[in-house]
Amino acid sequence: MTPGVGSGLQRAQSFMVLATLLYRASHLTVGLLALARSRPGHPVQYAGLAAALGLSVLVYGTALRRGWFDRWHIRADVLVSGCALPFALWAWGGVQDPASMGWAMLLGGSASAAAAVALERFQVPAAIALLVLTHLIGYRLVGAGPAVLAGHVNSLVFSAAMAWVFWWYLRRQGRLLDEANARALAAEAHKARYAERLEHHRALHDTVLATLTTLAAGGLDANAPQVRERCGREAAYLRRLIQQTAxxxxxxxxxxxxxxxxxxxxxxxxxxxxxxxxxxxxxxxxxxxxxxxxxxxxxxxxxxxxxxxxxxxxxxxxxxxxxxxxxxxxxxxxxxxxxxxxxxxxxxxxxxxxxxxxxxxxxxxxxxxxxxxxxxxxx
Missing domain, CATH: 3.30.565.10 (Histidine kinase-like ATPase, C-terminal domain)
Known part of the structure; x- marks a missing residue:
């Protein structure tokens, strides 16, 4: 079900989009600083960072505009920023050591976090496994040691796990808030209907019941024009009241x-x-x-x-x-x-x-x- 504007579920989605955007922004900042320190850098490295930046603008710009991620954009981000970029830097960008590869590997962490909250449940393990496999291969190509490999795999997996836990909790709280709001609105509607019935009851007491009681007591001439006019108005009121459904x-x-x-x-x-x-x-x-x-x-x-x-x-x-x-x-x-x-x-x-x-x-x-x-x- 599509969440309504301002609903608790929509607010949870907006928070997760913003949180993962900030996570990606921190990784892109590391990449900019890394290339700024390694002058003159290889053109492929700058091209790789530009590609990651452009894809991030597409992924998160669309998410901010629509309120949630486009799954095809997330899949593209996993494949390009998370998997293809490290191999491109190693093959054509002159990257041959773990330190120079590190900023590109960080992008895999933010890619795994976004995938954990945006992809379908059965697709999330596949995306995380693909990121872990490609990053292990990429780090081995540049000669990274076991400690670097273990730390990076830990970062990939737990980035996804924490993002999923946060999303699960926020989504649950958002739905509870929406249900509470729905119950409050239903209670207000019930209260309004009850007040409406009381108002009609008072009107019936003061009009129809009063007229019938007076006629039954013989206090009025039922054929008098004023009495007939009043009975006609009250009959029209009763007709409208009966025609209204709940x-x-x-x-x-x-x-x-x-x-x-x-x-x-x-x-x-x-x-x-x-x-x-x-x-x-x-x-x-x-x-x-x-x-x-x-x-x-x-x-x-x-x-x-x-x-x-x-x-x-x-x-x-x-x-x-x-x-x-x-x-x-x-x-x-x-x-x-x-x-x-x-x-x-x-x-x-x-x-x-x-x-x-x-x-x-x-x-x-x-x-x-x-x-x-x-x-x-x-x-």
């Missing part, structure tokens, strides 16, 4: 703001069918802009559409940043947008309100096709 519970800010806008126009004899799906958390000013723009769009339906019914949908957008889209639709006669000059309501309460918070509003209509107003944030 995954579609809206966040309080935008959902409550839209419900308030719908309630205000329903009191003016406009019936609204509303549906919500996966609404994101938005800033309060954005929720207010959505509500005010939707209220004006619904008022336009009541005033101009010649119909007593409007449809409102609100949904989150699957994009980074938690965007949202609210649409208001009617099945009225529509109009010709080429011949219609937007009034103050559309210009000020719809388009301008959305623009002020970084959103936008669009109106789609044609004669006989009704009107569709879309509110989108971010725009």
């Amino acid at each position: 995954d579609e519970v809206h966040h309080r800010e935008i959902g409550a703001a839209l419900e308030e806008a719908i309630g205000s126009v329903e009191s003016l004899q406009l019936r609204v069918t509303a549906r919500y799906h996966d609404l994101p958390q938005v800033p309060p000013e954005v929720a207010a802009a959505f509500a005010d723009a939707a209220r004006e769009a619904l008022n336009n339906v009541r005033r101009h559409a010649g119909t007593g019914h409007a449809y409102l949908t609100a949904a989150g957008e699957s994009q980074e940043g938690g965007g949202a889209v609210v649409t208001v639709v009617d099945r009225g006669p529509g109009f010709d947008p080429e011949r219609y000059v937007p009034g103050l309501g559309l210009r000020g309460s719809v388009h301008r309100r959305m623009a002020e918070v970084g959103g936008r509003a669009t109106v789609d209509t044609a004669p006989g096709e009704g009107v569709r107003v879309e509110l989108r944030w971010p725009g």
